[in-house]
Amino acid sequence: MVLIRSDLDETDEAIGALQSILGFHIRLAHGAVYRHFTETFAVLGLTQKQVSVLWLVDEFPGIAQVELGGRLQMDRATTMTIVNRLQERRFLRRERSAVDRRMQSLFLTGEGSTALAQAKQCVTQHEAWLKRRFIPDEIEKLVEMLARIHE
DSSP, rough: OOOOOGGGTTTGGGGGGGGOHHHHHHHHHHHHHHHHEEEEETTTEEEEEHHHHHHHHSSSSSEHHHHHHHHTOOOOHHHHHHHHHHTTSSSEEEEOOOTTTTTTEEEOOOOHHHHHHHHHHHHHHHHHHHHEEEEEEEEHHHHHHHHHHOO
């Protein structure tokens, strides 16, 4: 028998011992946030990682590709794939670093700036959806607690 959300009682007894598994709840929360993000950003055709890349390149023009990947905790192959896709869409441009010719410096294009402005509007909507579930003190504490996991 497949359970749907309405089949579950208020105490979620239908999930049994999983109720006490922290990682299970983090996975469910991640899934809900990811689904909403995907729905919110569908019109732009951008992923969370692509938006993050555009955001950081805008904040740090000329950032090295390798440094960008490090800041976003992505491996080199993933970073390169994302940068390639954004460059294909004409959102980013690469230039050889003036400091170290082996490195690629990244810059937003005009189209990239426009896409980022639209993405920031979507981020505002997405964050409002998420933050409605908490009071300001809870948001601050949640961010602090999640940082302990990912740092």
